[in-house]
Amino acid sequence: MPDDEPFVVTPYEVKGRIDYARLREQFGTQELTADLLARLRVACGGELHPLLARGIYYSHRDLSVILDRAAAGRPFFLYSGRGPSGPLHVSHLVSFEICRWLQARLGAPMYIQITDDEKFWARSGLSREETARWGLENLYDILAVGFDPRRTRVFFDSRSIAALYPLAIRVARKIPYSTVKAVFGFEPSANIGLIFYTALQSVPCFWPSWETGEEVPCLIPCGIDQDPHFRVTRDIAEGLGYPKPALLHSQMIPGLLGDAAMSTTGNAADNALFLNDPPKVVERKVKNAFTGGRATVEEQRRLGATPEICSVWALWKTRFARSDEEFERVTADCRSGALLCGECKGRLLERIHGFYAEHAVAREKAKAWAESAIVTEAPRPL
Amino acid sequence: MPDDEPFVVTPYEVKGRIDYARLREQFGTQELTADLLARLRVACGGELHPLLARGIYYSHRDLSVILDRAAAGRPFFLYSGRGPSGPLHVSHLVSFEICRWLQARLGAPMYIQITDDEKFWARSGLSREETARWGLENLYDILAVGFDPRRTRVFFDSRSIAALYPLAIRVARKIPYSTVKAVFGFEPSANIGLIFYTALQSVPCFWPSWETGEEVPCLIPCGIDQDPHFRVTRDIAEGLGYPKPALLHSQMIPGLLGDAAMSTTGNAADNALFLNDPPKVVERKVKNAFTGGRATVEEQRRLGATPEICSVWALWKTRFARSDEEFERVTADCRSGALLCGECKGRLLERIHGFYAEHAVAREKAKAWAESAIVTEAPRPL
Numbered sequence: 001m002p003d004d005e006p007f008v009v010t011p012y013e014v015k016g017r018i019d020y021a022r023l024r025e026q027f028g029t030q031e032l033t034a035d036l037l038a039r040l041r042v043a044c045g046g047e048l049h050p051l052l053a054r055g056i057y058y059s060h061r062d063l064s065v066i067l068d069r070a071a072a073g074r075p076f077f078l079y080s081g082r083g084p085s086g087p088l089h090v091s092h093l094v095s096f097e098i099c100r101w102l103q104a105r106l107g108a109p110m111y112i113q114i115t116d117d118e119k120f121w122a123r124s125g126l127s128r129e130e131t132a133r134w135g136l137e138n139l140y141d142i143l144a145v146g147f148d149p150r151r152t153r154v155f156f157d158s159r160s161i162a163a164l165y166p167l168a169i170r171v172a173r174k175i176p177y178s179t180v181k182a183v184f185g186f187e188p189s190a191n192i193g194l195i196f197y198t199a200l201q202s203v204p205c206f207w208p209s210w211e212t213g214e215e216v217p218c219l220i221p222c223g224i225d226q227d228p229h230f231r232v233t234r235d236i237a238e239g240l241g242y243p244k245p246a247l248l249h250s251q252m253i254p255g256l257l258g259d260a261a262m263s264t265t266g267n268a269a270d271n272a273l274f275l276n277d278p279p280k281v282v283e284r285k286v287k288n289a290f291t292g293g294r295a296t297v298e299e300q301r302r303l304g305a306t307p308e309i310c311s312v313w314a315l316w317k318t319r320f321a322r323s324d325e326e327f328e329r330v331t332a333d334c335r336s337g338a339l340l341c342g343e344c345k346g347r348l349l350e351r352i353h354g355f356y357a358e359h360a361v362a363r364e365k366a367k368a369w370a371e372s373a374i375v376t377e378a379p380r381p382l
Numbered sequence: 383m384p385d386d387e388p389f390v391v392t393p394y395e396v397k398g399r400i401d402y403a404r405l406r407e408q409f410g411t412q413e414l415t416a417d418l419l420a421r422l423r424v425a426c427g428g429e430l431h432p433l434l435a436r437g438i439y440y441s442h443r444d445l446s447v448i449l450d451r452a453a454a455g456r457p458f459f460l461y462s463g464r465g466p467s468g469p470l471h472v473s474h475l476v477s478f479e480i481c482r483w484l485q486a487r488l489g490a491p492m493y494i495q496i497t498d499d500e501k502f503w504a505r506s507g508l509s510r511e512e513t514a515r516w517g518l519e520n521l522y523d524i525l526a527v528g529f530d531p532r533r534t535r536v537f538f539d540s541r542s543i544a545a546l547y548p549l550a551i552r553v554a555r556k557i558p559y560s561t562v563k564a565v566f567g568f569e570p571s572a573n574i575g576l577i578f579y580t581a582l583q584s585v586p587c588f589w590p591s592w593e594t595g596e597e598v599p600c601l602i603p604c605g606i607d608q609d610p611h612f613r614v615t616r617d618i619a620e621g622l623g624y625p626k627p628a629l630l631h632s633q634m635i636p637g638l639l640g641d642a643a644m645s646t647t648g649n650a651a652d653n654a655l656f657l658n659d660p661p662k663v664v665e666r667k668v669k670n671a672f673t674g675g676r677a678t679v680e681e682q683r684r685l686g687a688t689p690e691i692c693s694v695w696a697l698w699k700t701r702f703a704r705s706d707e708e709f710e711r712v713t714a715d716c717r718s719g720a721l722l723c724g725e726c727k728g729r730l731l732e733r734i735h736g737f738y739a740e741h742a743v744a745r746e747k748a749k750a751w752a753e754s755a756i757v758t759e760a761p762r763p764l
Contacts, residue, residue, distance in 0.1 A: 072518040117551045169499045193554030196578030211573030
């Protein structure tokens with residue numbers, strides 16, 4: 001694909017080879033600078049999560065507002081979500097993993113939204129039974145990442161609607177059709193549910209302010225493709241008397257087949273590593289994964305491979321390297337030609353199998369408290 | 383206003399001098415024929431309500447489906463609603479009065495929808511507190527018409543959302559933006575709540591079918607201006623496996639100032655007779671009401687007046703004449719010049735005061751059971 005091929009990034013479509021710096025400019029977000037990362041490191045007890053240290057989170061809006069709060073010991077909270085169109089794949093864990101880490105380091109409450117209504121509206125091939133079922137399955141996987149049950153609440157749209165709706169009514173009046181059309185690029189054939197939906201996605205951003213009557217801002221770690229939703233939220237926040245949500249944007253994790261994002265919207269199931277893939281399927285997918293290797297072993301030994309374009313390297317980078325040291329060694333050995341793709345994949349597979357086994361145990365524990373985390377009532381009249 | 387002035391009738395606007403026959407053609411509804419009225423008379427024990435006998439209900443969709451059901455003793459139900467933008471005026475009672483009568487004659491369940499979310503979305507000058515408060519006040523007035531507490535349920539949108547939403551999700555996916563734009567004439571500045579809203583207004587139409595798992599059709603008596611909502615509902619019903627709602631359309635009741643409809647959207651409070659107007663205000667409004675009278679008493683005695691254009695005559699016709707005999711006498715005496723406008727207004731005022739006093743008593747009784755009629759739970763998973 002030529003470098004100047006146009007790319008498209010919206011909450012409903014990711015296409016082409018993404019120029020992340022240009023995307024940041026297009027979206028009008030800020031660079032996650034070394035200064036900000038240094039402040040975050042201090043706030044988080046002198047460490048940075050690999051997803052931050054390795055540049056996967058690379059953009060933000062108003063992170064300094066949250067850092068000021070954290071420094072002053074004043075409340076803020078974390079919020080992220082999932083549109084349950086099918087099983088989670090490992091790249092979906094990027095937002096939740098950083099949320100878990102921030103919750104553990106900063107003691108912040110975590111709000112998770114499961115948008116089973118939105119996915120039904122966005123994907124004509126999905127039934128309501130499917131989005132509801134996947135919503136619950138996805139929730140178990142998300143909680144299994146390691147959230148604190150005492151400080152984690154879930155908005156499961158179809159089941160939390162009585163809680164969400166009073167505020168969604170107020171949000172919706174602030175948003176004209178022309179805005180959602182411009183921001184999401186909807187066609188006239190878009191259904192009226194999808195058009196309304198962004199109002200519901202704004203509500204958790206304002207929830208603790210509604211609940212407490214004080215301004216409690218939130219930080220939303222998410223893929224940069226989700227930024228448009230919250231740009232709308234930010235535009236209307238002050239008019240409702242609530243603080244604007246801050247954002248921390250990650251790059252998309254490349255797909256196993258070499259796509260810009262680990263997405264299966266195009267039905268290419270082998271592009272993604274699902275958390276419910278059996279070991280044999282994981283093995284097949286990793287073995288077939290697109291790499292930055294050379295045509296022959298001889299050539300690769302001589303010239304080395306290109307980690308930056310490799311989907312396997314992206315997995316080491318985002319989750320599976322256990323330390324910065326290990327990650328740097330894998331990268332260097334790949335580049336030098338010392339580590340061939342077959343061996344690299346074998347080592348990664350071992351790591352993935354181990355992670356899946358641990359995750360399965362955590363998931364069973366999460367099932368025990370998932371239901372009790374779902375919010376069903378508004379905190380007070382509005 | 384010249385006769386060929388264009389008129390506009392949508393759920394959100396009524397403007398100009400309405401040609402009701404032409405409107406029926408524009409909307410593609412059926413004429414309420416003498417044959418159908420005869421069948422309805424038989425079903426209702428040999429009588430016709432004055433609103434039917436006097437042609438205020440003049441159009442329908444699929445009324446024969448409901449008549450077939452009634453004849454076969456098979457279930458159907460009644461449904462109507464109110465957008466609570468302020469106090470009810472007497473013309474709002476037209477739909478509810480016919481529903482009450484049909485419920486009493488045919489034993490049908492009645493569903494009432496209070497759309498406090500919609501009115502907040504439709505009127506930027508109204509606060510949520512206002513639409514919620516008017517919703518409850520309006521509900522008391524509606525129930526006071528005389529509904530059977532054992533067979534009457536209320537969907538109060540903001541409070542019934544957990545009950546409505548599971549089905550609204552399914553409805554919304556079936557309705558593209560292009561449809562609501564065409565049907566309601568929305569501008570790009572229309573907010574996303576209002577665009578979504580019609581999905582919620584469809585839900586009560588399907589409720590008993592959802593509840594029972596059988597096809598239970600509904601009959602919706604409403605002003606013809608509300609037809610577009612249910613045209614959308616009818617288009618999507620079969621795709622969801624539910625029967626199409628049938629409709630019975632009334633003409634709009636003229637305003638006291640001579641407008642096509644008793645509406646106060648233009649802020650002309652004196653155009654409408656509100657149920658909460660104190661006696662002195664009722665008196666002033668009726669005394670100032672637009673009539674079909676002549677410039678002088680002498681002229682009127684000689685030439686007679688024109689009841690068809692008179693807002694006072696419209697009130698006799700729709701509610702306040704106690705019998706067909708009385709109504710015909712008022713009409714004849716008006717036309718002949720025997721009854722002058724001042725005397726006619728005086729007699730009507732007496733009748734209105736009497737009605738308001740009875741209504742106030744019934745309203746207090748309705749308050750006792752209003753809350754218990756509000757539906758808050760879905761009948762079963764969907």
